Each structure stands twice: as C-alpha cells, then as structure tokens.
Amino acid sequence: AQRVTQPEKLLSVFKGAPVELKCNYSYSGSPELFWYVQYSRQRLQLLLRHISRESIKGFTADLNKGETSFHLKKPFAQEEDSAMYYCALSRVHGAGSYQLTFGKGTKLSVIP
C-alpha cells in the first residue's frame, strides 16, 4: 500500500528564515512525487513535481529514494508562503489511474 507521511501539522517560521516541510513516503514501485499548495480561500494547486526539477516561487524539493523522502525547502520564507502544503504521490506513467495519495498536510505560518 502506498502512504505519504507529513510529520508536522503546523510549522511556524519568521519571515526570512529557511523553511523545510518534511514528507516521507512508502511505495513498492517507482513513484512520482508532488507538492500541492492551498492558499487561504483558494483551491488546491500544484506547486512542483519531482520529475520537472524546477524551482517554483523559490521552493525546491529533491526526491531521496534511499530515505524515501521528498522534503520541500525554501531558503528565505515570505509572508505570502503562508498556506497549507500537501505532499502527494502517484505511480509513474503506465497503465493505471494515476490516483494521488496525499499526506495530511502541513500548515505553514510565516511570522512577519
């Protein structure tokens, strides 16, 4: 069974401080990992995915298969980063539904 664990329900950091949102996963095959974000009163939206290796809004995430982790990092937090962050995984392309398995989410609060 696939599982995503986000150990922190709430993370508070000061503006300008580094941010790391933790995500660990268990999956028998080769997964695709995502970070989704939900800002206040907005819908869930994709922030980044491991296969694109992009930096979005200053955030990066590296897939560590040895530690089965996909932590989200940003060197300097901004107030507008305050949001709910969800780590998710799906199977790599091939037959199947690509259903997403989500973690419980981490609420990031950036203190001015």
Place this chain on the structure above:
Amino acid sequence: DTGVSQDPRHKITKRGQNVTFRCDPISEHNRLYWYRQTLGQGPEFLTYFQNEAQLEKSRLLSDRFSAERPKGSFSTLEIQRTEQGDSAMYLCASSLIRTSGDNEQFFGPGTRLTVL
C-alpha cells in the same frame, strides 16, 4: 474561468436524504477524479473516469455512492441515504493523458457537504 468547476459549493442536508454533486472538468481533459477530504486530512481518492468509463473505485466508495460521467464531459457524484460520516469536502480534479506521462491534476473548488 476555464478551470474545473463544481456545483453546488455548499450543501446542507438531513441524514437519510440523497444528494448529487456536479463537476465540470477542464475542456478536453479525458481523466476525471473524485476525492473526499475530511477535517485535518488530505484528500482521499474515491474514483476516477477515463472518458466515460469508470475505471477504478476506492474501497471508501460504499454502495451508497455512485458516480457517472455519461458523455465523457461533466460528472456527477450521488450519495444515497446520507450519514453524518459523509460530511466532508468533495473535490473533483481533471487531467489530460499525455504520452510523456504528465499527470498534473487540476482541482476544483470543492463541494462542502454537511449532514445534520
């Protein structure tokens, strides 16, 4: 707005009543997903369609739940004989199959169901 839309946005019903939700995916997206999200949890997969075919259902989808996508465009999710445990946010997402295997799912705003 060309994003995924859902209707209604909020629904309050009494236990035992039937409810139906609608999802309109992004035009030409051939995959459509339903998820359920309860307080303090991430979204949980319920079912998905590829075009009009319902190809996978979660064990969370009891026999009181039924979903359709009759013409491969919009989808409906019906819950019969609602129970208080059905209270949740119901999310719809859509995606487009690509040969690259891209699987970005675009989410709607959700329908919040409250069962009294």
